[in-house]
Amino acid sequence: MTGADARSAERSAKAPLLELRHVSKAFPGVRALDDVSLEIRGGEVHMLLGENGAGKSSLIKVLCGAYRPDGGEFLHLGQHLAIASPADARRLGIAVIFQEFSLVPFLDLAQNIFLGREPRHRGSPLVDRGRMHREAAGILASLGLDYDTHALAVDLGVAQQQMVEIAKALSQQARILVMDEPTAALSDRETDALFKVIRQLRASGVAIVYISHRLNEVFELGDRITVLRDGRRVAGMAVADATPEQLIGLMVGRAVGTVYARRHFATPGEPALEVRGLRTATGVDGVDLTVRRGEIVGLSGLVGAGRTEVARAVFGADPIAGGEVRVFGTRVDGGPERIAARGVALIPENRKHEGLALKRSTQDNLLAASLWKLFPRGGYRARRAVDRARELIARLRITPAEPRRHARVLSGGNQQKVVIGKWLAAGCSLYIFDEPTRGIDVGAKSEIFALIEELVTQGAAVLLISSELAEIVHVCDRAYVMRGGRVRGELARSELSEEAILRLAMHGT
Amino acid sequence: MSGLRERALAAEAAPRERWRHRVGSENVALAFRIGLIAAIGIVLALSTDAFLSTANLLNVLRQASLMFLLASGLTLVIVAGGFDLSIAANLTLSACLAAAAIKSGSPWLGAAIALGSSVAVGVLNGFAVTLLRLPPFLATYAMLWILQGLAFHYMGGLEIYGFPAAFRALGTGFLLGIPVPVYLMGVVLLAATLFTRATNFGQELYTIGANRDAARLSGIPVGKRLLLVYVVSGLMAGIAALVFLARVNAADSGMGEPLLLPVIAAVLIGGTSLFGGVGSVLGTALGATILAMVINGMNLLDIKAQWQPLVVGVVLLAAVLADLMGRGRRERIG
Structure with a gap:
């Protein structure tokens, strides 16, 4: 055998199971995927990295046939083909395990695993329940699990449900398993068990595409890495060649349209919001933070870090399990x-x-x-209400400037202005913004930031939750970074950078 | 990314939306119902001799007013995103409890008993929905059975009949040639319309019905407001109980039940959305009138009783479909 033959044999053994070439997908106003290429090989764990909004979800949806790409091609074992529907993806052995599971709560495990594909008695439409349970138990056993196949899905914990999802995918002869942040809701021990299963699948030749925000997982489990940013593939490498600092550097620096340029920074005044040791049943696990009049304080972190839960608890929307909240000292x-x-x-x-x-x-x-501020005695006067609405519409430049237009037909930016206007009308002095620019076009974004800045120059206090690192860096006086329900660090204005935030927001760095 | 898409959708919806919002979609729906009343009136006037007589028209209005008294409270509950299936059973029990006192010559005591019991039921419904967080349909359906059971037990299969003439005037009397219940309908309609259109409470009910979460996150005390509407609904059942008692001159444990479905029909024909946030008491008054006219017309036209529910069903479907088409595709989806 010559050297060239050996190389060719090695190449065919390592020929990608699935290859995406120059795949693009655009939505009005945004390029979700821009010329992305990806090789998925059997027996590998392929880590997909990127900030929120980098294009990971879109890529998964293209893979599982939920989105049809605008351009690009797919190769399965070197053959050209198309993934035009979820059925196509299933036929190629692609299975996605989303963060929200798809098990039917009141069916048992065997029924869930074989849902819609139940084995039948020969020559009969009746389900062969015995065989279904034997086969389900067999698949679970191959994963090293001895679950009772008669147990109902609703009685399982998150980790067990996930295993059943994996078993379900394997029962459909999945060769490519896509997992979207599978450890987000798992304990350390459950994570170890999951990793054991993943390593076992890898050894049996299954390809695993693994999305994670935890860098330690990347290095513990991954073979290769693809980094996405702004819908583009910015780098691909073997895990052995990567360092955490390098990966963070690749992920940050998104072009977030025109980032708002803050005009003034004032000296903060009295404390408007003081949160001490806040804990909730929704996952906030001991949060301390302070927001003063005249400052915009960022609350950053990755999706699921507990930021929205802090906001809701402070506002009284979710009950507080421990700790205290003070508003203007009370x-x-x-x-x-x-x-x-x-x-x-x-x-x-x-x-x-x-x-x-x-x-x-x-x-x-x-x-x-x-309403009660405008009409303290409870009598609502339509004329006065319209006048007040017109004032707010003019102040916020809401278009169309028609008070009686349904809120449903407004654009995202104008809808957001209406929500803000609701509180301006109430004369609030502490504003909690939770992802205020999500789904809003660039022009409306800078208008909203101008408004937020105007609020603080007038002496209000602002807590700004945003997943766009650039927004936190450019708009805030300082920022807290959360991970796993806790504040992991506070960054002063001089320390604020996307790298610094990500370092605190991600596990294992 | 959705900003642009929404703008495109908004532009698409614009022309229809533009004329609708100038007139107000609520007013379009009401005008449609007034037109429907006129159309049914013309058809019946041409096809029957009896319809246009004063006596018959007043009879139609009296029928409408009895339904309306119950339906007005239900309208407020539905507008606020709830439901109250217990109204008819509430009427039965309050009427039965009050009947003995009224018969023995204490109409004011009887009225106090009826209103006290009906309001108490409203409070219980309100607590079940707000404190226990039961789905309104379920809570008030269970209440229906409980109240009906209490009425059966209390009456023991008997009926109480023969009330003093002064009391009976509430249901059968005339004032300046117009039936007393019609005045009641006018007063309740005016009060409820003022309540919904000219108080903060009324505005808040619509917001709660349109989006309960958003209402709560706007600082509206959702629980207190819902409690209020269930109490009002109970109170209206008590008032209707007295009028009904005076009209039929007898109390028995089955008196309210036949009212429930027609009352719900009146609310829905009146244009109130089962999903909350849309509708009005005036619409319900028109809905009750339409329903009373249709039933009256069928009697005049000698349409057999067994066909009448079918016709009511068709009218209900037609009214709801007309609203949906008028509101356009985009709202129907939401």
């Missing part, structure tokens, strides 16, 4: 109506479900939090 508790009455505003993450009554008009939404 300890507060109770529901949102009590907290809002003290001049606290929450601009929630999900404006359509939590910020607006979409069926109601712009005017009704703008006045929803200030």
Whole structure:
């Protein structure tokens, strides 16, 4: 055998199971994927890295046939083909395990594993339950698990449900297993068990595409790494050749449109919000933070770090399990109506479900939090309400400038202005913004930041939650970084950088 | 990324939205119902001799007013995103409890008993929905059975009948040639319309019904407001109980049950959305009138009783479909 033959044999053995070449996917206003190429090889754990919004989710959706790419090609074992539907992806042996599981709660494990593909008695439409349970037990056993296949999915913990999802994928002869942050909700011991299964699958030739925000996992489990940023593949390398610092450097520096340039920084005044030892059932695990009048304080961290949960607990939307919250020096508790009455505003993450009554008009939404301020004796006067709404519409430059237009038909940016306007009308002095620029175009973004800055120059205090690192760095006076329900560090303005935030936000660095 | 898409959708929806918001979608729906009343009136006037007589028209209005009294409270509950299935059973129990006192010549004591019991039921419904967080449909459906059971037990299969004439005037009397219940309908309609349109409470009910989470996160005390609407709904059942008692001159444990489905129909024909946040008490008054006219017309036209539910069903479907088409595709999805 010549050297060339050996190399060719080695190449075919390592021929990628699936190859994506120059794949692009655009949505109005954003390039979700831009000329991304990816090789997925059997017997490898391929780590997919990138900040929030870098394009990882879009890439998964292309892989599992949920999105049809605008351009690019797929090769399966060197053969050209298309993944036009989830059925195509399944036929190629691609299975995705999402963060939200798809098990049916009140079916047992065997039923879940074989859902829609139940083995039948020969020549009969009746399900062969005996065989179904034997085969399910067999698959679970091959993963080293001895679960009772008669147990209901609803009775399983998160880690066990995940294992059942993996078993379900294997029962469909999956050769490529895509896992989206599989350890996000697992304990250390459960993580170890999962890694054992993943290593075993890798040894049997399955390809694993693994998305993680935890750098220690990348180095513990991964074989190769692809880094995405702004929908582009910015680097690919073997894990052995990578360092944590290098990976962080590759992930940061997203071009987030025009980042807002802050004009003034004032000396902060009295404390507006003091949170001490805050704990909640939703996963906040001892948070301390302070926001003063005249400053914009960032609350950064990756998705799932517990930032929204802090905001909701402070606002009284979720109960507090421990610790205390002080607003302008007074300890507060109770529901949102009590907290809002003290001049606290929450601009929630999900404006359509939590910020607006979409069926109601712009005017009704703008006045929803200030009716009793406008009409203290309870008598609502339509004329006066319209006038007040028009003032707010003009001040916030909401378009169309029509108070009776339904909130549903406004653009994302204008909807967000309505939510903000609701609290301006109430005359609040502590504003909690949770991802205020999500899904909003660039022009509206800078308008919203201009508004936030105007608020603090007038003496209000702002807590700004954002997953866009650049927003935190450019807009905030200082920032806290959360991970796993706790504040892992506080960065002064001079220390604020995307690298510094990511270093605190990611595990194992 | 969704900014641009939403803007495109908004532009697409614009022309229809533009004329609708100038007139107000609520007003379009009300005008449609007034037109429907006129159309049914013309058809019945042309096809029957009896319809246009004063006596018949007043009879239609009296029927409408009885339904409306119950339906007005239910409308407020549904607008706020809830439901109250217990109204008819609440009416039965309050009427039965009050009947003995009224018969023995103490109408004011009877009224106090009826209103006290019906409001107490409203408070219980309100607590079940707010404190126990039970789904309104379930909580008030269970309440329906409980109240019905109490009424059966209390009456023991008997009926109490023969009330003083002064009391019976509440249901059967006339004032300046118009039935007393019609005045009641006017007063309740005016009060409820003022409450919904000209108080902060009313505005808050619509916001709660349109999006309860957003209402809560806007600092609206959702629990207190919901408690209020269930109490009002109970109170209206008590008032309706007295009027109904005076009209039929008898109390028995089955008197309220036949009212439940027609009352719900009146609310829905009136344009109130089961999903909350949309509707009005005026719409319900028109809905009750439409329903009373349709039933009256069928009687005049000698349409057999067994066909009547079918016709009511068709009218209900037609009214709801007309609203959906008027509101356009985008709202229907939401």
